[in-house]
Amino acid sequence: MNMPEVKIGVVAVSRDCFPESLSVSRREALMKACREKYSNIDIYECPICIVESEIHMVQALEDIKKAGCNALAVYLGNFGPEIAETLLAKHFDGPKMFVAAAEESGNSLLDGRGDAYCGMLNASYNLKLRNIKAYIPEYPVGTAEECADMIAEFAPVARAVIALSELKIIGFGPRPLNFLACNAPIKPLYDLGVEIEENSELDLFEAFNRHAGDKRIPSIVAEMEAELGAGNKKPEILSKLAQYELTLKDWVNDHKGYRKYVAIAGKCWPAFQTQFGFVPCYVNSRLTAQGIPVSCEVDIYGALSEFIGTVVSQDTVTLLDINNSVPKDMYDEDISGKFPYTHKDTFMGFHCGNTAAGKLSFCEMKYQKIMARSLPIEVTNGTLEGDIMPGDITFFRLQSTADCKLRAYVAQGEVLPVATRSFGSIGVFAIPEMGRFYRHVLIEKNYPHHGAVAFGHWGKTLYEVFKYIGVPVEEIGFNQPKDMLYPTENPFA
Template sequence: MSRVKVGFVPLHRHPFDEKWAIELKERFIAAVKAGFGDVVDLVYPSERDTKLGLVSDDEDAESVAELFRKEGVDGIAIAALTFGDELAGARVVELVRKPTVIYATKEPATLPGGFRRSDSFCGTLSLTSALYRRKIPFLFGGIVLPEEEDFRRSFDAFVKAVNVVKVFVGAKVGAVGPRPERFETVTFNEAAMAARFSQRVVHVDLLEVVEDARKLGDNDPRVTKVVDEVVRQLDASAVPREALVKLAKLEVVLRELAERRGLVGLGLRCWTELQRFYGVTPCLVMGRLTDSGIMAACEVDVYGALTMAMQYAASLGKSIPFFIDWTIKHPTKENVFLAWHCGNMPPSLCHGACKLGFHSVMYREVGA
C-alpha cells in the first residue's frame, strides 16, 4: 500500500513568540518521523516557502497551499503553535480541500514580565470557527505536545482515516459478470457512486475472463508460479492437479485485470457458471487476491469489495480483511453463530494447517 502524504501547517501569529513556534514545529516534525516514518511522508514549509517556515498570513497560506497541491498531499494537519492566524489556516484548507485535523498546543511558561508566548487554545477556537463558517469538516485532535501519547494516538487515527478517504474516493471496482438474480442484497447504485464519491464500476464479461483463462498454457510461467505458491501455502493433496492449474489460470487473468484497470477490488460472479462451464469453484483465487491487496468479494458484491478496501486502508495495509455475511445460528447454543462466507477466506487467516478441498455447498450441486 502506498504511503500517506500529510501536509503540516505550523500556524503562528505575530506578536507571539516565534522562537517557541519554531521549536514546536521541529518537535512535531521529529515526532511524526519517529512514530510514523514507515507510513507517512510529512510535507511542510521551509524558510524558502514562508516567513520563518511558519504560516501567519495570506501570503504564507497561498504559498503553502501551492506546495501541498504540488506534492499531492492526502490530508492536512494544522497545529496552532502560538495563537495562530485563523484566516491563514482556513485559507490553506479552503484551497487544498483534503481531510483535516486541528491541534491546539499546550502553553509554555510565561516569560519574565508576564509575556504570554502562545495563547494557542484561543487561536484554535478562532480557526475552528472559521472552518465551521465555511462548512469545511475537520477533526479536533486535542490540546497536545508532540511527544505525548495523546498526540500519537490521535495522529494515528487521523492517518488511517486519511488513507481510507484516499482509497475510497475515486475508487474503481470490478464487476465480473452479473449479480445472482435472486440476491437483491448485492445491488449497487453506480450513479450515486459516481456523483458522491467519483467512483466507477468496471464491468467485465465473465465469459471473457473464462476464455482468457483457457487460452493460457498449462506451463505458462505465470500459471506454474501460482500453482507452486498454492502447493507451498496449503495442503492441496486432495485436489487434482488439473483443478489447481485451472485455478491458477483464473487467478492470473483476474489479477492482471485488476492491475491493468487500477481496481481496488472486484466482485465476482462466483457460482454456478464457473463450476459448470470452467470446472472449479473460485474461492481460493478470491482469497489469494484479497491476501495480496486486491479485495475480492463474492456474488458481484461491489459494496462488499469497497468495504474490504476501506478496512484494508484503515489498517494501512497491515491487516487482511475478510468480508463475512453468512451468519448461521448455532443449532443448540444461544447467542452463538457461525460467521463465514462459503470459502473465500484469505489463506493467511488460516489457523494452523490450511487444507484445500471441494466446496461444501457447490460440490453437492455441480461437483466442483
C-alpha cells in the same frame, strides 16, 4: 501495493498578534516527537514559513505540494489565523486534519501563552462556513507527544480517503438470483470518487480461455502448492485456478485505466462452476491477501468495504456471511464460563472459502459442500476451508440504501478459540451486545448478510473514515452498551 503511501505535510500557523516564536518552537517540538515515536510514518515539516497571512498560505501550499505531500496537518502553535489556515485546507487537494498546541507550563502564561485551545474553535467554525472536510481528533489539543499521536492516528484515515479517490471497482455479472440484498446503487460510488466498471461473465470467460497454456501458470501453481502444503486436497485443478488468477490480474492491469487502485466484485454461481469447471474461492482469497480484495456474489459495496479495511489495517481482510447462531449445546460446552459472553453475543461468520490461508488456523483446498448438493463434486472444487484464526476483529460495512444514501456500521469483537465443527471459511465470533446490535442495526437498518472483517480492533479509525467521507454520524451504527438504548429499542423489553 494496491494502496497509497501517505506523506503528511505539517504546516504551523500563527495569529499575527501572538509571538511567532511560539509556533516555531512548538512545531520543532512536535516534529521531534514525530521522528522519535513514528519514524515509520512519512511526515514532512514545512520550513518555509509560519502561516500568518494568505500570502504565507500560498507559499506553504506550494512547498508541501513540491515536497510530494498528499495529506495535510494544520498545527495551531497559537491562536492561529482563521482565514489563512482554512484557506490552506480549502486549496489543499487531499485529506487534512487540524490539531492544536496545549500550554506547557503555569510559569509561562504571560508571553508564552498561545490560546490554541480557543483558536481551534474559530478554525472549526470557519471550516464549516467554507464546507471543508477536515479530520479533528477526539480531543485536538495536546503536548508535542500527544499531537504526534494524533497525527499517527490520522495517517490510516488519510490513506483510506486518498485510496478511495483513486479506486476502481471491477464487477463481473449481475447479482445472483435471490441476492438482491447485495444491491449496489451506483451514484454514491461516484459521490465518493470511486469508479465502477461492470462486465459480463461472458467477457471474463472469454478472457479465461485466452489464458489457456499461459507460460506463467506453472509458477503460480508452485506458489499454491507451497501455500497449501498438506491442505492441497485437489491438486488436479491447480493449473485451472492459476489460469484464473492470471486472468484476473491481467484484467486489473488492462482495465484500471487512470485509476491507481482496484477491488473486484466477483461471482461464483449459478453458472460459474459448470462453465469454468471450478469455484474461484481460493483464488479470491489469494488476491485479497495480495491487497486486491475480491468480494463474492458481485457484492460491490462488500468489495468497497473490504478495500477500506485493507487500506486502514494494511493487512488481509475477509468478507463473511453473518451466518448462523451458535448451538446452545456448543455454547454450553465451549464458551459459557470460559469467555465473558452471553449466548446472544455469539454467532458464526462463514463463507464458502474466500478467507486467505494466512488468516486460517488450518486450511484445506477441496470441494464446496453447498454447491455439491446439487452439482457434480468435480465442478465445485476450489474452495478453501478452515477455522478462522482466533483474535481481535472488527466487523464493518459501508452500504448504500436503495435511495442512494450512505450508511455504515462498525462493531469490535473477537474470533474465539473454539472449534467450529463445520465447513467453509468459518469462525465462532463474539461481539458484546451482538443480539441487540443484530436486531436494532443490522435488521432495523436493512443491511445485507455480508460483513467485512478486519483483523484487529480498527473501530476508531473506521468510524473516522466513515465520518470523513460523508456518512452522517447518525447513520454509523455500532454495538451499543447495555445502558445505551437504540432509537428503536423497546425500553420495557
